[in-house]
Amino acid sequence: MNITQEKTDNLNATIKINLAPADYQARVEKAIKDQAKKANLPGFRKGMVPAGHIKKMYGKSILVDEVNNLLSDTLNNYINEQNLSVLGQPLPKVDEKVEYNWDYNDDFVFNYELGLAPEFAIDFTSKDTITQYIIKIDEATLAERVKNIRRSYGKMTNPDVSAEDDVLYAQLTQLSPDGSVFDGGISNTTSVRLEQIADESVKKSLVGVKKDDEIVVDVQKAYNNDAAKIAAILGIEESEAADLKSNFKLAVKNVNRLAESDLNQEFFDKLFGEGAVTDEAGFKAKITEELEGMMQQDAERKLQNDIYNYAIDKVSFELPDDFLKRWLKATNEKLSDEELEGGYADFAKNLKWTLIENKIITENKIEIKYDEVFAAAKQSLDQQFRMYSPQPIAEEQLAQYAVQYLQNKENANKVFEEVKALKTFDYIKSVATLDKKDIFFNDFKELAK
Structure with missing residues (x-):
């Protein structure tokens, strides 16, 4: 066996492996004998199939397998012995002009391309300056967090008229282009949080409504074409929500308001x-x-x-x-x-x-x-x-x-x-x-x- 390496440049190389019959024949014969011991073929007792019969039937495939195994072992060992730092795995170079008989007596030549890891130095020092941000909480963020916590521990009320932070418990019903109820269309009873509506004009139309009021809503506009939010509010799949064009009738069943908890010792x-x-x-x-x-x-x-x-x-x-x-x-x-x-x-x-x-x-x-x-x-x-x-x-x-x-x-x-x-x-x-x-x-x- 002969192995040589030729560098194309600092990042690429080719390894050539020459195999003579003496390099692989013993492996092939052993593999054939092992297969004969395990074979279960008609006309033969299990484990008593002659090695010659196995060679005749499966010899070439066994030869191919063993040569490939030998090449893999040889290539990996060579890379380790030479301390080659490779990227990816070696790629075989196919020479279409070369054909082998695979008759146990071939001299084989195989070429593999290698991608080599580059040489480089690491020299980080105190001269390298990277910004580390220390996040401070502004008044608006703090106020929003305080408000949410107080509401989490507050009590639910039902005012007569809705305000910006209220929740409308409502039925949403799909409408046809002419404004009539779409037969067999989408209908869902859900909670509509006004603070989650992205479009200010839609939000404004829902402020000041009361129980039993009905308003026509463009849901795509209301939620800024956010398919996930639209799907959740209508109880449909996100893919369906993305393509939805219809307006919806929003019928108010109740106005809910979560009053903020008092800032007292019990709350703290x-x-x-x-x-x-x-x-x-x-x-x-x-x-x-x-x-x-x-x-x-x-x-x-x-x-x-x-x-x-x-x-x-x-x-x-x-x-x-x-x-x-x-x-x-x-x-x-x-x-x-x-x-x-x-x-x-x-x-x-x-x-x-x-x-x-x-x-x-x-x-x-x-x-x-x-x-x-x-x-x-x-x-x-x-x-x-x-x-x-x-x-x-x-x-x-x-x-x-x-x-x-x-x-x-x-x-x-x-x-x-x-x-x-x-x-x-x-x-x-x-x-x-x-x-x-x-x-x-x-x-x-x-x-x-």
Whole structure:
């Protein structure tokens, strides 16, 4: 056997493997004998089929399989021995001019294309400055949060006439273009929250209405063509809501108003525990602290995204793009040329980040321990459970769920990669300069779009 490597350039190479009969014949004969021992063919007792008979019937397919296995082993061993850092997997180069008899005596020559990882340096220092936003809660955001909390603990009333923040309990009935009720059309009785209506003119038409009033409403205009909201209010599928053109008759059955709870000690104790808050100033301070804690997660995600983009722009290197595109096509048969070109930039960007990430982890001897992966899995599961129930799951039970979750290899790899990314971000944050900047929540929302 003879293996040679020829570099096309710094990012591309070809490996040539020459196989002589002596390289593969012993493997093929052994495979034939093993098959004979397991074969169950008519006219022969199980395990007593002559090897010659197996060779005659299945010899060529066994030969092809064994040569392919030998090539795979040889190629992988060579890549490891030569410490080649490859991207994707080797791609076989087919020479249509060469044909083999596959008669156990052929000399084979196989060529494989390799995409090589680029050489680059990581040199983050304190001169690298990245903005870290500290989100502050403005008065309007605080007032809205306070209002929602007070209403959550308030009492329901039924005023005679609706106001901007009220809820109309109403029946929505689909209308024909001439304004008559559409026979067999959509009809749904639901709660219409006026504060959720996007169009001001539609909202204005629903302010000042009373029980038994009827108003014609353009639902697409009311909800700014938001198919999800329209589907929810009409009780239909989102796909149907997206194409809906009809107006609807809104018949008011009742006007509901959620009165805000009084800012008294009973209310404070319900929220924070007995005596923890004693006045409105303390109440607002607590809510501000809660909101800023929640916003800190958004700020951290923004920081991580900015570090990701900063690192990719700073650490400049080329990729074997032509090879990678051929590899993506070879490994994704349904991938069209248009999809490949449209998605390749994002693929290349993510691959660059992975290479940067791996180099930082390796060069700085950063360890990723099972305990860290386990803790991350628990945290992720806990957040998922809290979406459905505010009551936290017992620590022991959550740990059992995490163990089960990580037994799935795909899940374990996913969490491992998440922890690796966090450690990479932490490293860059530790060596770069983080320019802390206060920003109001509403301004941050615009910035993060």
